[in-house]
Amino acid sequence: MIKLVAADMDGTLLNSKKEISPNLFETIYKLKDKNIKFVVASGRQYYNLLKIFEDIKDDLIFISDNGSIVFEKGKNILISEIDEKKLVEPIELIRNIDNAYPILCGVNSAYAENDNPEFIYNAKMYYEHLKIVPNILDAIKLDKICKIAVYDGSGAETNSYPLLKKFNKDLLVCLSGENWVDFMNLDINKGKAIKKLQEMYKITHEECMAFGDYLNDYEMMQECKHSYAMANAHPKLKEICNYEAKSNDEDGVIVAISDYLNKNYK
Template sequence: MISLIAIDMDGTILNPDHSISQKNKQAILDAQSQGIEVVIATGRSYSEALIPVKEAGLKVPYICLNGAEVRDSSGELISATHIVESDIEKITSILDAEAIEYQLFIDTIVYTRDIESPLNAFIQLAREAGQNPPVEEIRKDIMKQVKLGTLQQIDSFDDLINQRGNEIYKIFGTSFNMPDLDKARKALQQIPGLAISSSGAGNLEITNINAQKGIAVEKLAKSKGLSMENVMAIGDNYNDLSMMERAGHSVAMGNAPDEIKAACTKVTTSNAEDGVGLAIEAILQPQN
C-alpha cells in the first residue's frame, strides 16, 4: 500500500508549457483525500517550484534543489544542505575551463549571467524528450520569475561567491557541447563530497553529496514513520534515480531515457499525456 508519493517536476508533473494539468491535479487531490502524503521532489528552487504548484491550487511539501532544501507545505524551511564553501572555486574553475555556462542557487534566488541560459536549458530538455517546446510560454514563465526577483541576472559571480559562498545550494551548468560537458563531469566527480547528476543530456546538477532526492525522500518517510517499501517515486531523468532506487514502487515517465525506464518498476505515459495522473490513479484503485 502506497503511503507517500514523491513527484519530480520538469518532464514529469509539468506539461511542456510548465503547467500542471487538471488530471494530474485531481489525481494528487484524490491521493491526499485517501491520506497519502504527496511531495514535490525537484531540482528547482522553492520559488521556481512554487509558481506552477500554487497556480494549480495544490498544497504539498517540497524537496527542492535535488534534496538540498526541504520545506513543509507552508513553505517553512525544514532542512538545508549547502555545498562546502571550499569546493565552490574548484567547481567554477572546472566549468569555466570548459566554457560551460552555469547558475548559482542561493536561498530562493537563482543567479545567472545570461537570462537566456535558463530558457535554453528548458528548451533543450523538451527537445531531448522528443517534444516541440512552447518557447514563448516558457519565456513567460521565466520572465515571471524575473519580475518576482527570484531569477536575477548579474554581470559577474565573483562578489556573490565572495560574500555568500557558504550559502550556495546548487550549481547548474548547461552546454550544447557534449564532449566539454563530459570532460567537466569527469573532473567534478574527482572532488569528494559532491553529487553530480543531471536532469537532461545537456546539463550538470552539482550539490553536496548529502543533497540528493533519494536521501531527502527517505528522511521524510522516516520522519512520518513510513517504510520506503510504501513510497512511490515518479520521475524522468538521472537526478531522480536516487529516489527511484530507494522507493518500493518507481515509475518512469514515457519521455524518460531508456536507462531510467529500465531502473523502474513501471513506465507511464509522457508528461504531455498526464503520465503522473495515470500512475497515481493506477495505485489508488486497489485502495478504494
C-alpha cells in the same frame, strides 16, 4: 498501502510544452483525502515551484534543487550548504567550457554572471529568483549556496559533463536534463530527501511511489518500491525502476495514480 507519492517536474509532471495536467490538482486532493502525502521533487528552485503550485502550496512538500533544499508549508526542513572552498574550481572550469553557463543556487535566490539571452531564457524557466552579479563567486557572501547548476546550450551529456564529472570526488555531479548538469554535496540527492521524509513521518520504502524521467531521479527511485520511469525516461533510469508509466505527454503520472486508487480504494 501507499502513504507518499513523489514526482519529478520536467519530463514527468510537465508535458513537452512545460504545462501541468489539468487533472493534477484534483488528483492531489484525492491523495490528500486518503492521507497520502504528495511531494514535488525537482531540480527547480523552490520559488519557481511555489509559483506553479501557489493555490495548493500547503498541501505539498517541495524537494527543490535536487534535494538540497526542502520546504513544507513555508518552513525549511532541510538545507545542505556547500563548503565555499568546493565552489571555486568548478566555477573556473565552467567559465572555460564553450556554451556553458554557471548558476549558484542559494536559499533566497539563484545567481549568475552572464546575460546571454539564450541562457537567461532557459535559466528563468527554472529559477524564479535570479540575480545577475558581476562575479558569480560573490554570491557566496550573499546566501547559503546549496547547488551549482550549469546550463549547456550544446548538450550537457556530451559537452560539459565529461569535463565536469572529475569533481565527483568532492561533490555529486549529475545530469539533470538534456542541457543541465547539477552539483550538490556528496550526501545529497532527491533520494536522500525522500529518506528524510520517510524518517520524519515513519513511512517505509514499501509505502512510497515515485515518478521520474532523468538521472537526477535515480536515487529517488531506489528509495521507493513503487518506482515508475516515464515512457520518455532516460534508458538508465528505466533499468532500475519496477514499473513504467505512460509518457509525460500522455498524463502518465495521473494515469498511474488513478489506476492505483481505483484498485485499492473502492
